[in-house]
Amino acid sequence: MDLISKYNVVHKLQKRSLLIAINCIAALSIFFFGYDQGMMGGVNGARNYYEDHMHFGHPDPVTGSPVIDDELLQGGIVSIYYVGTLVGCLVGGWFGDKYGRIKTIALGAGWAILGACLQTSAMNSTWMIFARLINGWGTGILNAIVPVWATETAEHKSRGQFVAIEFTLNIFGVVVAYWLEYACSFYKGGNGSFVWRFPIAFQIVPLLFLLGIVWFFPESPRWLVKVGREEEGRYVLGRLRGESGEDLGKAEAEFQDIRNIAELERKTASRTSYWSMFTGRGSGKLHIGRRVQLVVWLQIMQEWIGIAGVTIYAPTIFRTAGIGNKDVQWISGLNTITYMLSTLICVFTLDRIGRRWTLYWGSVVQGIAMAAAGGLTTAGQSHPPGSAAARAYSSGAVAMIFLFTATFGATWLTVPWLYPAEIFPLEVRAKGNAWGVVGWSVGNGWLTLLCPVMFKAIKENTYYVFAAANVITIPMVWALYPESNQRTLEEMNLVFAADSIWNWDAEKNFKILKEQNPELVQAAQRGHSALDPETGLPIRGSTARNMSLDVNALQPRHHDDVIDEKQTFKHG
Numbered sequence: 001m002d003l004i005s006k007y008n009v010v011h012k013l014q015k016r017s018l019l020i021a022i023n024c025i026a027a028l029s030i031f032f033f034g035y036d037q038g039m040m041g042g043v044n045g046a047r048n049y050y051e052d053h054m055h056f057g058h059p060d061p062v063t064g065s066p067v068i069d070d071e072l073l074q075g076g077i078v079s080i081y082y083v084g085t086l087v088g089c090l091v092g093g094w095f096g097d098k099y100g101r102i103k104t105i106a107l108g109a110g111w112a113i114l115g116a117c118l119q120t121s122a123m124n125s126t127w128m129i130f131a132r133l134i135n136g137w138g139t140g141i142l143n144a145i146v147p148v149w150a151t152e153t154a155e156h157k158s159r160g161q162f163v164a165i166e167f168t169l170n171i172f173g174v175v176v177a178y179w180l181e182y183a184c185s186f187y188k189g190g191n192g193s194f195v196w197r198f199p200i201a202f203q204i205v206p207l208l209f210l211l212g213i214v215w216f217f218p219e220s221p222r223w224l225v226k227v228g229r230e231e232e233g234r235y236v237l238g239r240l241r242g243e244s245g246e247d248l249g250k251a252e253a254e255f256q257d258i259r260n261i262a263e264l265e266r267k268t269a270s271r272t273s274y275w276s277m278f279t280g281r282g283s284g285k286l287h288i289g290r291r292v293q294l295v296v297w298l299q300i301m302q303e304w305i306g307i308a309g310v311t312i313y314a315p316t317i318f319r320t321a322g323i324g325n326k327d328v329q330w331i332s333g334l335n336t337i338t339y340m341l342s343t344l345i346c347v348f349t350l351d352r353i354g355r356r357w358t359l360y361w362g363s364v365v366q367g368i369a370m371a372a373a374g375g376l377t378t379a380g381q382s383h384p385p386g387s388a389a390a391r392a393y394s395s396g397a398v399a400m401i402f403l404f405t406a407t408f409g410a411t412w413l414t415v416p417w418l419y420p421a422e423i424f425p426l427e428v429r430a431k432g433n434a435w436g437v438v439g440w441s442v443g444n445g446w447l448t449l450l451c452p453v454m455f456k457a458i459k460e461n462t463y464y465v466f467a468a469a470n471v472i473t474i475p476m477v478w479a480l481y482p483e484s485n486q487r488t489l490e491e492m493n494l495v496f497a498a499d500s501i502w503n504w505d506a507e508k509n510f511k512i513l514k515e516q517n518p519e520l521v522q523a524a525q526r527g528h529s530a531l532d533p534e535t536g537l538p539i540r541g542s543t544a545r546n547m548s549l550d551v552n553a554l555q556p557r558h559h560d561d562v563i564d565e566k567q568t569f570k571h572g
């Protein structure tokens with residue numbers, strides 16, 4: 001394949017080895033994302049940072065714990081990052097659909113490096129705010145495009161597993177951030193600027209590696225087909241799925257599905273701007289507006305069930321539970337280790353029980369854990385500090401936070417990032433995933449701004465707010481979110497073709513359309529071969545005819561119409 005650089009790994013690797021290589025690069029980006037989130041928990045607790053440079057707090061003269069004088073400034077420095085991710089994801093979605101996934105990853109890495117350099121050298125709060133805004137822009141670009149690249153190259157039967165593995169690396173980033181900051185806190189008694197500048201600078205290392213190596217990896221075959229580079233797309237897909245025997249037939253069938261659905265999308269949707277996607281205008285039976293609302297609110301609720309507060313303000317949460325300042329940092333670090341290990345559960349269950357059931361059991365356990373944490377913290381504070389009863393209740397509250405974090409890692413961590421990359425049409429998939437990042441940015445920014453205020457105003461009652469959010473998600477997912485597990489990316493257009501917003505109507509409509517449009521689902525779902533039975537060669541150029549997402553469009557016609565057609569054909 002002369003059109004693809006000879007240095008591209010697609011010429012050297014194939015099938016599972018190529019998929020693993022692609023997911024390693026995707027995981028590197030997601031590792032940075034996790035590290036960047038976990039980093040601010042320790043930075044906020046560095047005395048040189050909050051007292052000498054940002055000026056939003058001072059140390060307690062007795063305990064040495066940070067006393068926050070300006071909660072709004074502290075929360076603003078953290079949350080402005082998510083304004084950057086919001087803008088960045090919209091840029092990344094547009095750029096990714098227009099110029100490809102690989103170039104977009106490189107763009108995001110470059111912006112993130114610039115932002116990290118500016119954060120490392122920040123001398124005051126204004127400097128840090130603008131630096132985090134720029135850093136967030138790069139993160140938003142990466143978050144908009146990396147899950148899309150990963151899902152478009154993976155097979156539908158193991159798509160969830162591969163993305164879940166990537167998010168294990170995401171939480172590994174959080175782990176590295178916590179423990180690196182814990183180690184740095186011993187440098188010069190934790191009073192120098194090195195304590196917080198070095199952890200911020202450390203994120204530049206994976207970003208430089210990502211920027212340098214991503215150029216040697218293949219573009220998404222689905223994007224190549226969408227922009228008319230079908231020969232390249234077919235070659236990459238063949239290397240991903242296999243080029244001999246039964247693998248050749250499956251690759252060819254999947255290729256034809258991609259061609260057919262791309263043609264159908266161009267006929268069905270007339271407008272693809274962000275505003276048109278949000279309002280749903282011009283999308284016809286694709287119902288893109290509904291999909292946008294689903295992914296935005298799924299990401300918002302992912303943050304409001306409590307993880308944003310636990311990740312960024314873990315030290316504050318453990319202090320609220322009665323843990324002493326000297327123990328807070330290592331307990332927070334231990335929590336991140338259990339968090340990372342719990343993501344392995346999702347690797348083995350997500351493609352078995354599906355996206356919906358993963359969210360269900362996660363919401364139930366998380367809600368119970370948060371409510372129990374609130375109750376145990378309240379009970380502990382009703383006893384004298386340091387007493388046996390107070391320590392017992394505090395230990396119970398900490399255990400509930402550990403349970404919440406582990407359950408989140410096994411359930412809600414992965415699905416809200418995987419789902420947007422699965423459900424949008426190929427024509428606007430990067431932009432669609434960007435809408436998911438918009439929801440994440442809104443939810444995270446909103447919550448991280450309010451968390452310091454909430455913990456100061458209502459203290460342990462904040463846990464009950466998170467518990468209530470978990471309860472709300474159960475009927476929300478049950479009624480509105482169709483299953484995407486074990487379905488090809490092309491089939492999801494049939495799932496969302498129903499005019500009703502309810503999940504049960506979408507499933508009924510899908511069954512009808514699947515029977516009416518076999519050309520759109522011939523690939524891996526049924527395992528049909530796309531080989532000519534006589535020649536053994538791939539059937540090429542077979543574009544599906546009369547494709548439609550309207551269940552009424554292909555209903556049997558009147559008997560007289562059928563007779564007229566036969567007569568016309570006979571005499572013609």
